[in-house]
Every structure is written in structure tokens, then in C-alpha cells.
Amino acid sequence: MSHTKFIVRKVAVLGAGVMGAQIAAHLVNAKVPTILFDLPAKEGDKNGIALKAIDGLKKLKPSPLASKDVVKYITPANYEDHLHLLKECDLVIEAIAERTDWKTDLYAKVAPFIGEYSIFATNTSGLSINGLADSLPDALKPRFCGVHFFNPPRYMHLVEIIPCKGSEAGMLDNLERFLVTTLGKGVVRAKDTPNFVANRIGVFSMLAAISNAEKFGIRFDVVDDLTGPRLGRPKSATFRTADVVGLDTFAHVVKTMQDTLPNDPWHSLFKSPEWLQKLIAAGALGAKTRVGIYKKDGKQMFVLDPKTGDYVGSGEKGDDAIKEILKIADPAQKFKKLRESSHPQAQFLWACFRDVFHYIGFHLADIANSARDVDFAIRWGFGWSVGPFETWQSAGWQQVAKWVEEDVKAGKALTSAELPAWVLEADRTGVHFADGSFDAATGKRIGRSTLDVYTRQLAPAKVLGEATASLGETVFENDGVRVFTTGDEVLVVSFKSKAHAIGPDVLEGLNKAIDIAEERFKGLVIWQTEEPFSVGADLSSMMPAFMMGDWDSIENMIRRFQATSMRLRYSQIPTVAATQGYVFGGGCEFAMHVDRVVGALESYVGLVEVGVGLLPGGGGCKEFALRASQEQKGDLLAALKDYFMAIATAKVATSAVEAQEIGYFRKTDVVVFNAYELLYVAKQQALAMAESGYRPPLKVKSFPVAGRTGAASIKGQLVNMLEGHFISQHDFFIAGLIADVMTGGDVEAGTEVNEQWILDLERKAFMTLLQNSKTQDRIANMLTTGKPLRN
Template sequence: MDERIERVAVLGSGVMGATIAAQLANAGLRVLLLDIVPKEATAEERAAGLGLADRAVRDRLATAARAGLERLKPAPLYLPAYAARIEVGNLEDDLPRLRECDWVVEVVLENLEVKRALLARLAPHLRPDVVLSTNTSGLSVNALAEALPEPLRPRLLVTHFFNPPRYMRLVEIVSSRFTDPAVAARMAELIRVRLGKGIVTAKDTPNFVANRIGVFSLCNAVHHMVELGLTVEEVDAVAGPATARPKSAAFRTADLVGLDTLAHVARNSYELLPGDEQRAAFLLPGFVGGMIQRGLLGNKTQGGFFRKTKGEEGSQVLFFDHRSGEYLPARRPRFASVEAAKGIDDPGKRLRAVLAGSDPAATFAWRNLRDTLLYAFNRIPEIADDVVNVDAAMRWGFGWELGPFEMMDAIGVAELVRRAEADGVKVPAALYGVPSFYSEEGGKRRFVDLAHGGGWLDVPRPPDHLDLTVLEKAGAVVERNAGASVLDLGDGVFCLEFHTKMNAIGNDVLAMVHKALRRAETEGRGLVIANQGPAFSAGANLMLVAMAIAEGAYDEIALTVRAFQKAMMAVKYARVPVVAAPHGLALGGGCEVCLHATAMNPLAETYMGLVELGVGLLPAGGGTKELALRAVRLAEQYETDVSPFLFKHFTTIATAKVSASADELRGMGLLRPGDGVTLSPDRLVHDAKARVLALAANHRPGEPATDLRAPGRSVAASLASQLWNMRMGGFITEYEEKLGRTVAGVITGGDVPAGTAITEQWLLDLEREAFLRLCGEKKTLERIQHMLKKGKPLRN
């Protein structure tokens, strides 16, 4: 039997079905998207002479869903062109085509009888080796399996994607009592590796893992808000990053989910969980039902717990006052406990700082977390067999920085018990005596096996998951300073890891670049540049640049730029292959590091660009030079004019364009032929290491280019003419025109005739000189200061 899955049918083209189809297409799978046949033709279709017998009408819902993918925000496709991988049809004419499919995903209405009826209709059209899954968020997979003929029941399981499927990492896999364990294991591996998802194995209980705990926590937050007399705005001030949870906190998360959806899941929980010790928490206060009746459902209705309005004086954020039933202007409440947590990077320490407070925010945080953490403890082994799955579900599905059991370790299990007892809250007997839920031993992370008597087990880790944190604790660090480390990944491959705030690049990082290269060149076979922070690198340390400009320390700036350029050239011309593995933000200097590597292996969700013009500067760590050089080499390769290639790369810099995915980097000229893209964050370092080993056998170090032919002043003049037209049209400011002219002068090789022989070092010198000139501009300093204060560019 062929175990490969290449062809997938998605049944149901609503937002969830269409966006699951998009993620499958992102992964290179071929997709057949089907929906019901409309009851009648539209007026437009009838005017075109079409009726229900025509496929254009019969396939309308799926066709419209595929077309709508390009308009959805955030974008579900890595590239709009990937929509071509999705064929469309309907659930009457195209059921026979299901025999072509290796995997069939049902994503129709969240109604048990509707789903059972569809599964029964599908059965005659499915191959005996097909994998059949349902995207239910909480319906019983056992009840669904019973609608299938017995031979198909072992092939059915739940694959619960979280919305939006491209960006939310969690997929819950739930087996029925009939499911073949080999099928479940195979699908877990496919979804983890091919689709890049985090897999949580859940049990067939209402709402599974993430929604069971997440919705309880949200409902509990509503009740404590009312009891403490707080507003939704005050609760969200503390229920977000201050307590290791996402920026959407509690009520903005409810707006994202939709109040109707939240109420539906809560109501189902109450009805289906008669034995739940916290069942009453799922009964939401009456004002929530009143909001739903008024159509205040959250983001999808432009108003829920929060609403944004636009007026003559700009936009204004309002919050729903549950006491008056009206919207009030947001006041941005401040609490001492929340302020105490600001600036603390470690989420556990941040959480403890808030809980140490005595103001209303700290009181709310304690009560909500106390109840949520005890609730999570009581759910094992009911909803999952171990703490690892529960913690992963909340991190990947609800965006928590720490899962419930990781939070308990951060607070201290004994301290949680002590405070809960002082409140008169019943503490589960099994919690007494638990020292912690996780420990480190021999470089391995272990967890308490609550389901089988409390012994210790190793946290499962696939062999292709190279976790830098685990490696560090196992003694893999061979070099370290305040800004970066070098780790031994084994097999002669080393890893350069940044660990500054947002992995900004400063002198410590640059010094470690050289140490990492020396280590790899003398003791190994190659180097990976990667880290596991929230961003690969946000670029150079902008605060240090601003301080140096304010102090007039231009010699110091020149030395730093020269050091950056020297480090990048060392990377580019290393005697061993260097593979950069960016993820998340890779901006400015972070992008320049990647451009100089031998190869790049980015995570699919990589947002990369040379953004320096946004702060009134130009890429001077070799970024402008590298794009100029690539344009010249492409023109030589194709024996054609350099201008089209150069204009494209100039635009990348001049517009400070940032990729919306790693796949978009190819069109920007930043990702080269042969560079791979990894969808699974767990595999990123592994894949980069494998790339290093593949390159090492035949690596041929290069030499700095000395044979370049400058595009010259005539091409620069053409670029300047375009900039002038843009300023005259009101598209750019006068200063932006000046910045563009500066970039044009560098990327074309300076004020020289076309064809003048120049070197790579010549371009680096032009970069550095232009950077220093711009540092002396008042408007550049204004741009830098605005970015530091507001977090967005100033167009002066």
C-alpha cells in the first residue's frame, strides 16, 4: 500500500475549510475543495443564462471561497499563485472523485447529525486505504465513527486545526475507539512535518484540550471581572503579556473568537459535562447574551467587548461597559503590579511579579489563574494523558507563553497550594507533595506522569527536533558572551545563536561571529546561524545608533559599521559552509546576515527585509552591496542589461519591503535557487544542519569580487528620475527622494561611467560613507527617535 499523501479533499468551503485548503496548498499538496450545490442561481447567473444544471452555478460556493483566499487578512496563502493548487467542485457531482484522494478532511457545519449524514454519503466513494478526518472542535469522534461502515472506522480521526490554520500552530488529533493507532501516528507525523504544525493528542471529551481549558479560563475571567467590579479594559491590562498570555489577553481574544462562538462552546460544555466540578463557570452572565442579541459579536461585526471608531480627529478605541451596557472611551488603565512586570523578559518572573502585587489587577490575575490552573490539574487524565500535551495546547492554540503546568512551576506548586488554601479553595489531594511538574536531568527535560502514579518521564522529542535550550543545558555551549553563543550540534556542525533583546546585533554578536567561524573552520565542517527567540533578529541596535548620533560619535559609528561589514564578509567567504536559518522577523542587519550566508533555510513564517530606509538610513552591513552584486551577476549570466535586475533590488531597499512569507523571498531576489524552506519550527535547526552537511563535502570558498562592472551614473540618473516623478505625484516626501537618491548612488557603484571596473570592497566603502552621511541628517535622527518611541516609521 502506498502510504504517501499527495491528494487531499476538503469538504466544506467556509472560512475554516477554505483556509485549511490553503495551508495544504502552501505545503505543496494538491487539493480538491467541495461544497454543497446552491439552492438556486443568483440574479447575475440567470442574467448570464446559467441555471442549476450548469457547473459554474453548482460549484459556485467552492469557486468563491478559493477566489476569496486572496482577499482574506491575514493572508492564508504563502503566495497568491498557490491558489492554483486548489481545484473546486461540489458534493453531488464530484463525490466519485474522492477515490483519487489519499486524505479526505470534513469541515462542514459543526452539527453532529449533519456530519454523520455526510460521512455516510461519502463511504461508497472512498478507497479502503484513505485517511478520513473531521475538523470538529469538540464533537465526539466515536459518535461520528459509528456513521461509517465498519471497514472505514479505523481510518477516521479528528484533525482539529485552529483558526487561522496558516498561523495557529496547534492541531489536536483525537482517535475514536476504532481508530488504527498506525493511522493516527502517520497523520500526526505528516501534519507535524509537512504542514509545520504542533500536534497535541487529545481524548474524545467535549471540546478536547485547548478549548476546554481556554474557554473555562475566559468564562472564569468574566465572572471574576463582575465580582471585583472591574472593566473589560482593566482585565485585559493584566490578562495578557503581564501574566504570560497573548497581547489579545482575555476579552480581545473573545472578540477574535466571536462572542457567539464563545457562548456556543460554553453552553455545550455546561450541557455535556454534568460531572465537571466547575460546571457552573460555563454559565456566562446575562450581559453576554444581551451583547449577542444586539449583534455585538466581536471583530466580525466591528464591535464586541472592544470597538474601534473613526472620526474627524482620528480613530478611537471604545470598550463595552458591562454595567451600563454602553460603550465608553478606552482609558488605558495602569496598575502598579503590571508596571512592576514591564521590562522583564522571562515570562515566569513576569508572572510572579504581578502576583506579588496587592492592587485589583493582581487580585484578578491570582483568582483567574488559581482557578484555571487547578482546573487544568483536574483534567488529567480526563482530556489528555500528560501535562506536556496540555501545556502545548495552550501555548500553540491560545498563544500562552507558558502552559498551565509550566505556570504552576513558575509560581511554585507549594505556593499555589498555600494561597489557594488561604482563600478557602479546595485543592486536589493529588497536588499535595508535587514538587514541580518539570525537571532537567542529564540535559533532558522530564515531566511528572500524573496519569500513572507520579513518576518521571522524558518529554517526547522527535529525533529531528534540535532544541537549542536543551542542548545548552546538556553542555553544548563552547563559546559565550553577553550577546551570543556557539553550540556544538554534533557531526562537526556548530551553531551561532543570538540572545540579545529581539536578537539585535551589537558588538558582542559581531565578535561571536568571528569566534563561531574560527571554531567551525578549525574543528568542524560548517556553521548554522539560528536561534529560538521570538525573532531571528530585528537588526542593529537602533538605540545605540541614536545615542551615538546624538553624541556626535561618528568615528565610533564608522568603526561599528566597518566591523559589521567585516563580519559579514567573513561569513560569506568562510572556509566552511554557513547556513542561516531565519524565522519570524529578520530585518535590516538580520537580513544582511542571511544574505551573506552560503545558503539560507528559512522557516515558512519568515518576515525578512532591508528596512533601514524607514529610519532614514540605508543597509550598510553589506546589504546594499549584496543586492548590487547579485544584479550585476544576473545580468552577466543572461548576457543582458543590468537595469531591470538593479531596479528590482533598488525597489526592495527603497520601499523597505518585508516578505509576507519565506516563499515570497524568492521573488524579492533574497532567496536563491537551491535554498529550502521549512514549515515546522521544530525541524528548522535540524534542516539547516542537514544542509550544512550536504554542502560541506564540495564546499569551495570564494574570494571577494574584484571584477565587477559598475552600472554607473546613467542608471543612477534613471532611478533619480523615477524618484522625482514619485515626489511630484505626492507618493514620497522630499526627504524620501533624497534617501532614494543616496541608495541609487551606492547600488549603481557610485558616480562613475557605466562599465567601470569596481570591487566588492568598493561597494562596501560606498555603503559605509553613505550611512555616515545620513547619520548626520536631522531628519534621519527624527526618524530613528520616532521608531524607538512609537514602533512605526515616520514619513518626514
């Protein structure tokens, strides 16, 4: 099987429940035609169950679909009529409910129909893969393994691959390649132990927090305030995460630990507390039933008081003194302060960390193939910014190990199990090193996977302690950008500003980079070392000039911005923007002007200037006016109106595919599913353009605009929105200016203008708005609160 290239032409997903349907959705996002199977419906269309699930995908938020249209590539099917279709599927993923007996019954039914080279995988969050494999015919066992997607599958980076004893090595490699590049996932290979790596440790961490909250008497909302972003973890923190996952699902994973880990020293912890069982019995399962640990009543949030079983007003925060400790940058200092403090909230936090360190130290040998896999699994599957082993190592391995050991001996820990000898070795400085990460089972350091697919990741995810020299060789650097090359003929620009906002230093650096690239390189790529791509113009850099009323210097910066956009379009080398995360305002305008965008699927794109009371001033209005004239099929105004609405309503595309549909990205732009492959693909695109004899596009001599009558027609619609109170008076004023700019100003319909004509209108309108007090209020509000003001 490994002798030929593994091509996935079609996939079957068995089971149209929450996970099955969303895995199918992500497969079709990636242009993989998918058949979604379920039981035959008792009445009506026999595909009814699968059809209902497919329909349900359209209503979910955040959407599992990269665009509304992809859903039609999921074919509904049922086990009675369609098993013969499995023959043509290169990969079959079973995703039915977590019951071994149900799964093995289904395997008996489908096994005869699975193609002789197809991979058969079970999506399970914790059942034994070898146990399931035992029920398969011998011919299928080498092509069977576990593949554990995290919910929601489009957005969660982690997928665990769990081999069974007979899994063929080449098959596992093929599956990993497909998951990494086609579906954009971070793969961790796990051992066949209950709940695998991420859930075993992530759920333990939640159980430890629940247990310690009870021990130290900490309210649930305070726990969530302390264990969320303050620790570099998701906003949903601990208890809200349980609500989001579903309290029934959470209890199920805990039950798996209770049933399958009788010899785990922490076994007594693996049970759902009484208050949780009561909630589940009452049907309060969390977010999906709108009531769980938290419930919303009108605008007011309530949280469960486990002692009384009643809900109390939610919103209490951690103590200020504790929040100050959590701000300490040096991890060693931070843990020392938490451990020494007598405050119950500090004791609680130290206990939570200690118990996780105790658990991962004790279990590393039997749970994971290396400490790196533990850290990646928790980062990618639970959204921690730093993994638990990294946290321990950064705080000083020896000191933390001693503290944990002292607590265990003093009976303060959750169990008296001793730390393994390797943890306490006198010369141990950690588990992550330049040459690999520690594997406790063999005592060796394990290097990174050498699978070919990872050579596409020029800047892969790293764990603390790995060699992290800065990428490539610096060619030029200023306060705004670093310009470098990775040993080929493409120049790469990364912004250094906060959220990659575009201020004078970035503009200067980008222009300098274009100069250098035109002189010595084959192409230029704008790529950021992490998301976002760019949140747009740096408003705070305009503040000093703004305060002094120095409008000329601001207008010069806008002129410079426009000129930079135009250089990205007409320079002598191909230009590529590699986007991920927010691509807003000026960042979007740059992306609209380069020769090609290589966008990560999770690019959120929009011209959002109206949120701060402005309009796109870096060429965005001009570009949409130009595109409308080029795309019009005899009706310029109709072509223009959608673009106008996108700007006037600050419409944000929620994926790179949607950005192509709205028109921020072009249909010829490239969408990449794995953000770690962005730089590689962007450079290849630049080189391909250069090698095919790149010439910059010819400057547009002139193009027709919709003129006064077009603007009047658009403003007519705005009046209705104003009178219906959908927009404010100031929104109406801004939108009117946008309409004037995009239709070419005070000219007859059909008048031919050039790009500079609209750029001038755009810049003047921008300055008009900047000097308007209501816009100034919006900008001030955004800079102080980070939220748009509706005025």
C-alpha cells in the same frame, strides 16, 4: 498500512467555510495539492461556493497564503460531481459546520469513495469523535480520528489529534508525522472529551475572567490591560480575543460545554452572559462584523459597559500598584502580593488564576494524557508564554495548592468541588520532572513522544521542570555569541544580544566562529535559540561614539560589518543561516551572503534601514546590484528597479516563500515549516555541501552597473512620488543615495566595477546619512518609542 511509508500526494478538504478554506490554504503553502469541496451552487458554476472561498483567501489579513501564487493549487469541487476524486486523496479532512447530524449525513455520502488506505479526519473543536465514528462503515473506523486545527491554521502552532476507540495506532503516527514536519505543527493527542484540551481549559479561563470581572466590578478594557502581555499572554487578552474569535463562535463552544458537561462541578458557569446573547442577537459578532464587545468609531475605540448595554470610551488601564505587582519576577512573591491585596483588580487576578488552577487540578485525570499536554495546548493554542501547570509549579506547588484549598473551603471559589488527593500530597513539588510529566489517571510520569519525527527537533519546546541543559558543547563564547557543537562536525553560532541585534561583540564572535570552523569543522550554521533571527545592526551600541561625534569608529564598525558579510560568502566552509521571525536589516544582509538560508516559513524578511533614515550598510545594496547584473536579460535597469524599490520602501516579506519571490532569499534556499526542525535541517544542508566537495564561490572579478543614467531614471520616478506626497523630502534624499549606490556612482552605464567598489559607496552614503539631523531624529525616535518616525 504501517508496513509502507505514508506519502501524502493529495488531500481533500470537505467544507469551504472559514476553517476548511484556510486549512486548504496551509496545505498548498506546504506544496500539498488540495481539493476543496462544498455543496453544489444553486446557480452558475456548480463549484461556485468553493470558488468564492478560494477567492476570499486572497483578501484575508494576515494572509493564510505564504505567497499569492499557491492558491492556484487548490482545486474547487462539489459533492455532486466530484466525489470520485476522493479516491486519489491520501488524507481527507472534513471541516463542515459543527453539527453532528450534518457531519454524519456527509459521511454516508463520502464513505464509499474514500481510498482503502486513506486517513479520514474530522476538524471539530469539540464534538464527540466516538459519536461521529459510530456512523461510519466498519472498514473506515480504524482510519478515522479527530484533527483540531486552531484558527488561523497557518499561524497557530497547535493541532489536537483525537483518536476514536478503533483508531489504528500506525495511522495516528503517520498523521502526526505529516502534521509535524510537512505542516509545521505542534501536536497534542487529546482524549475524546468535550472541547478536548485547549478549548476546554482556554475557554474555561475566559469564562472565569468574565465571571470574576463581574464579581469585582472590573471594566472590560481594564481586564484586557491586565490579562494580556502583563501576564505573558497575547495582546488580545480576554475580551478582544472573544471579538477576534467571533462572539458567535465563542458562544457555540460555551454551549457545547453546557450541553455535554452536565456533571462538571463548574456547569453553572458554562453559559453565555446576557450581555453577550444580546450582542449576538443584534448581529454584533466581533471583528468580522466590526462591532462586538469593542467597536471603533473613526479613530476612537469604545467598549461595552455590560450593566447599561451602552458603549463607553475605551482605553482605561489597570491600576499602577497592580501593574507593579505584575512586574515582580518571582512568581511566589507575585501571587502572595496579589492574594493579600484588598484592591479589587488584585483580587480579580488572583481569583482568575485560582479558578484555573482549581479546574486543571480537578480535571487533569479526565481531560489530558499528562500535564505537559495541558501546558503545550494552552501555549500553542491560546498563545500563553507559560502554561497554567508551569505557572502553578513555578510559584511553589504546595503553597498555591494550600491557597486554592483555603479559598474553596471559604466559599470564595466558583464551586465547592474538592481538589483531588494527588494535588495535596505532602511531598508533591509539581507535575513536570526531568523524567516526564504527571498523568493523573494512572499516577505515572509520562515521557516525551518517541515518534521518529521528534528526533529532528534538536531543541524542542520544553516545559518548566524538564531537564534543560544548554544545547551542545560550548566551543567559544563572548558577550555577543555562544558558539557550540552538538557532537557532529558543524559549528553553530547563536547571538546573545537583545533581539539578536548585531553589535561589535556579535561581529567579533561571528568572525572568531568562522576562524574556528575553517580550522576544525565542516560547516557553520547561524541559528538562534528563539526568534527573531536578528533585528539588524545594534544602533544603541553606536550611541556613545555617536554622541562624541567619533565618526571614524562608527565607520570602522560598518567596515567590519561589510567584511563579515563578505566572509560569510567567501570563507572556506559552507555557511548556513537558519532564520525565523524577524530577519531585518543587517540580519537580512547576513542571510543574503551565506551559502544557503534555511528559513522557517514564518520568517519576516526585509532591508528596513530607511525606517531609521539609513540605507543597508552591511552589503545589502551591493548584493542587490550584483544580483541584478547576474540576472539581467539584456536590461540591467529593469532587473535593478525591483531590488531598488524593495530597499527604498523597506519592503518586508511576510513569509520565507515571499522572501524568495522578492529576492532576499534565493530560489535554491530551503523553506522549513516547523521552526523546531530548523537547526537539524540547517546542519544537514551544511554537511551536504561539505560532503559534495565544497569550494567557496569564485570572487566576482567585475560586473556591469547602470551608472549615472540608471540613477537619473530611478530618480525620475522618485520625483513623482515626492510630488504626489507619497514620500517626504528626507525619504527622497535617502532614496536618491540608494539609487546612486546601487547604480555604481558617478560612472557611465555599463562600467564594470567590483564588489568592494559598491561596498565603499554604500559605507560612505551610510555615514552621510548618519550625520544628517533628520536621520538622527529617526534613530532617536526608534530607540525611544520603537516606532519609525516619518519626517
